[in-house]
Amino acid sequence: MKLLITGGAGFIGSNFVHLLRRERPDWDLTILDKLTYAGNPANLDTVKDEITFIKGDVAEPADVRPAMQGCDVVVNFAAETHVDRSIVDADDFIRTDVFGAYVLLEAAKELGVERFVQISTDEIYGEVLEGFSKETDPLMPRNPYSASKAAADRLAYSYWATHGVPVVISRSSNNYGPRQYPEKLVPLFITNALEGKPCPVYGTGEAVRDWIHVRDHCRAILLLIEKGENGEAYNVGGGNLLNTLEMGGAILDAVGADKKLLEHVPDRPGHDYRYALDSDKLAALGWWPEHDFAEGLRETVEWYRANEGWWKKIKSGEFKRWWKRYYQDEGRA
Numbered sequence: 001m002k003l004l005i006t007g008g009a010g011f012i013g014s015n016f017v018h019l020l021r022r023e024r025p026d027w028d029l030t031i032l033d034k035l036t037y038a039g040n041p042a043n044l045d046t047v048k049d050e051i052t053f054i055k056g057d058v059a060e061p062a063d064v065r066p067a068m069q070g071c072d073v074v075v076n077f078a079a080e081t082h083v084d085r086s087i088v089d090a091d092d093f094i095r096t097d098v099f100g101a102y103v104l105l106e107a108a109k110e111l112g113v114e115r116f117v118q119i120s121t122d123e124i125y126g127e128v129l130e131g132f133s134k135e136t137d138p139l140m141p142r143n144p145y146s147a148s149k150a151a152a153d154r155l156a157y158s159y160w161a162t163h164g165v166p167v168v169i170s171r172s173s174n175n176y177g178p179r180q181y182p183e184k185l186v187p188l189f190i191t192n193a194l195e196g197k198p199c200p201v202y203g204t205g206e207a208v209r210d211w212i213h214v215r216d217h218c219r220a221i222l223l224l225i226e227k228g229e230n231g232e233a234y235n236v237g238g239g240n241l242l243n244t245l246e247m248g249g250a251i252l253d254a255v256g257a258d259k260k261l262l263e264h265v266p267d268r269p270g271h272d273y274r275y276a277l278d279s280d281k282l283a284a285l286g287w288w289p290e291h292d293f294a295e296g297l298r299e300t301v302e303w304y305r306a307n308e309g310w311w312k313k314i315k316s317g318e319f320k321r322w323w324k325r326y327y328q329d330e331g332r333a
């Protein structure tokens with residue numbers, strides 16, 4: 001089996017590559033990644049001799065065609081992923097998340113791949129103040145990131161409905177775990193707490209997310225490659241609903257830091273106050289989250305504690321400019 005994994009040098013993509021090396025060691029893996037600020041070759045260091053890595057852009061047909069040639073399966077993780085950045089400037093989100101998905105789907109159609117997994121997100125349902133989103137619910141994205149992901153989700157479906165490309169879609173909730181870029185809540189709060197710095201809580205801190213360990217999401221993607229139904233979307237929820245104050249408190253406890261580090265700052269514009277998923281459809285295929293939340297969070301904190309070099313390098317580079325622009329120039333810290 002030969003796979004093309006786009007965005008494999010990022011957070012979830014690299015965790016997926018590591019999972020496949022353990023669970024499907026005979027599969028042949030090619031990674032196509034542009035190595036944006038979020039892509040990090042160090043994420044693949046321990047497997048670099050067991051994979052093929054191509055630096056390239058999913059929005060460039062000349063990069064995509066040769067990389068996909070001969071592949072049975074494509075898993076598209078490549079995306080701009082940070083909501084706050086999409087609020088500041090959405091250009092790359094449209095280019096990569098929407099146009100990039102189109103370029104990949106066109107190539108998949110022409111090359112006749114046997115499975116195309118589009119990595120979508122629970123954010124496409126928009127804010128869900130009560131109940132749990134089902135796959136049949138309307139899509140009501142409310143920020144440029146989630147709108148671009150909703151476009152790609154439905155574009156992927158259209159390539160199944162119209163052209164018969166065997167597309168399957170995963171819609172996961174918020175992932176946490178090792179190797180996440182420290183702009184996102186969990187690694188930002190862990191690394192700030194380890195440095196004794198404040199952790200910025202947007203608005204009242206009451207926004208709820210459904211937290212899932214990244215390896216549980218990756219197990220779901222593997223299952224979808226092997227057992228997903230063509231044209232279907234599957235929710236992948238962790239079942240751990242916590243608001244920012246609760247999650248921040250749990251992180252500071254796991255680090256052993258003072259809760260006084262939680263500091264309220266102005267809210268995110270268009271902030272979705274709750275996401276929650278009904279994952280029964282995936283459960284029917286035989287998946288459920290295996291990671292206990294408290295244990296998964298402790299393990300995640302230990303990873304950041306043990307890999308200080310990994311995040312200190314990031315935080316002293318591009319991240320520093322982002323932090324200054326968003327949190328200081330925009331008055332959030």
Ligand code: NAD
Pocket residue numbers: 006007008009010011012013032033034035036037038039040056057058059076077078079080081082096100119120121122149171172173174175176180181
């Ligand atoms: P990430 O930001 O950590 O990594 C994204 C990767 O994509 C990076 O390696 C980057 O270099 C690469 N990339 C970006 N633009 C590219 C382009 N034009 N061509 C090729 N590569 C490009 O993201 P992540 O958190 O690992 O998310 C991976 C996927 O999962 C995304 O599609 C995201 O929308 C989706 N998702 C994420 C979460 C989450 O909680 N992180 C939850 C649900 C869905």
Ligand code: DAU
Pocket residue numbers: 081082083084120121122123172173174175183184185186188200201202203207208209244268275
């Ligand atoms: O729900 C899935 C999505 O989860 C993915 O599709 C996205 O790619 C991923 O970035 C994530 O989006 P969120 O916006 O939910 O994640 P983020 O870590 O940015 O924020 C989580 C919550 O914490 C949200 O309510 C905003 C809040 N927050 C975030 C940051 C970075 C803060 O209060 N302070 C912060 O500094």
